[in-house]
Amino acid sequence: MAYFPAFLKLDNKKILIVGGGYIAYEKLDHLLDFTKDISVIALDLSDDMAKGIKNNNLSFEQRAYKVGDIKEYAVVIVAVDDIPLQAEIFAESKQYNCLCNSVDSVDYCDFIFPSYVKKDDLTIAISTSGASPAMAKHLRIYLQNLIPTGISEFLKEMKDLRRTLPKGKERMKMLDKKAEDYIKSWSNR
Numbered sequence: 707m708a709y710f711p712a713f714l715k716l717d718n719k720k721i722l723i724v725g726g727g728y729i730a731y732e733k734l735d736h737l738l739d740f741t742k743d744i745s746v747i748a749l750d751l752s753d754d755m756a757k758g759i760k761n762n763n764l765s766f767e768q769r770a771y772k773v774g775d776i777k778e779y780a781v782v783i784v785a786v787d788d789i790p791l792q793a794e795i796f797a798e799s800k801q802y803n804c805l806c807n808s809v810d811s812v813d814y815c816d817f818i819f820p821s822y823v824k825k826d827d828l829t830i831a832i833s834t835s836g837a838s839p840a841m842a843k844h845l846r847i848y849l850q851n852l853i854p855t856g857i858s859e860f861l862k863e864m865k866d867l868r869r870t871l872p873k874g875k876e877r878m879k880m881l882d883k884k885a886e887d888y889i890k891s892w893s894n895r
């Protein structure tokens with residue numbers, strides 16, 4: 707079955723990444739667009755991962771994962787090259803209020819990472835439900851080239867209108883028309 711798309715609020719939620727290699731860095735890089743409350747536990751770090759940790763002042767412990775490490779975390783990303791450990795941490799996460807993502811199998815995931823386009827308040831997330839991460843990536847690149855640079859300003863204008871105009875049918879109609887015209891103007895380019 708396909709995954710339900712939701713946008714998770716990360717305020718006051720601690721995130722743990724286990725692993726410090728290439729894939730851990732990909733996940734870290736994406737998470738940093740949304741939060742800085744990230745800790746890392748890994749036996750060793752790639753250069754990118756070491757830089758990411760240093761530049762963002764993240765907490766890092768150089769050691770093997772041990773049972774109980776996830777206790778304080780709301781989300782754990784298990785980015786180790788060890789599938790049995792991914793299975794163990796996923797099973798352990800069920801004892802706690804902790805959502806788990808494992809990088810080798812959706813069987814050990816409560817959620818999966820989408821590919822995404824982010825421009826200020828706009829986030830477009832793309833998933834193939836794990837069928838083809840490569841396809842998710844290329845669809846992201848395609849969409850990235852389609853979205854006009856002025857989208858952030860347009861969204862700011864729409865946000866201001868929603869804040870200042872009184873709620874009701876008239877506002878709804880006006881905002882709907884403005885959004886429709888904006889999209890039409892850009893698809894006619």
Ligand SMILES: C[C@@]1(CC(=O)O)C2=NC(=C\c3[nH]c(c(CCC(=O)O)c3CC(=O)O)Cc3[nH]c(c(CC(=O)O)c3CCC(=O)O)/C=C3\N/C(=C\2)[C@@H](CCC(=O)O)[C@]3(C)CC(=O)O)/[C@H]1CCC(=O)O
Pocket residue numbers: 732733736807808809810811812815817818819820821822832833834835836837838839840841842843846
């Ligand atoms: C979208 C993206 C987001 C991100 O990473 O943040 C992401 N993978 C990306 C890239 C990518 N990953 C892989 C390739 C090689 C080509 C290929 O296999 O297609 C490429 C392409 C590349 O790197 O160029 C290999 C791969 N990926 C997974 C497995 C295990 C498995 O399938 O069981 C294997 C095989 C490992 C092996 O056999 O060695 C699993 C997952 N990867 C997901 C997300 C989740 C499903 C997303 C969805 O489809 O909805 C899921 C299920 C779990 C998760 O990771 O959350 C990011 C693109 C970001 C961007 O650029 O926009």
Ligand SMILES: NC(=O)c1ccc[n+]([C@@H]2O[C@H](COP(=O)([O-])OP(=O)(O)OC[C@H]3O[C@@H](n4cnc5c(N)ncnc54)[C@H](O)[C@@H]3O)[C@@H](O)[C@H]2O)c1
Pocket residue numbers: 724725726727728729730747748749750751752769770771785786787788791808809810839
């Ligand atoms: N989800 C995806 O998009 C995707 C894509 C390609 C590969 N993968 C899978 O991701 C996994 C990781 O790949 P990689 O290229 O980052 O590997 P890598 O070898 O570069 O990194 C593995 C990391 O795990 C750490 N580690 C291993 N055992 C540990 C333990 N017990 N405690 C703490 N840290 C530990 C190592 O120190 C290292 O930092 C592989 O199994 C690969 O098949 C996933």
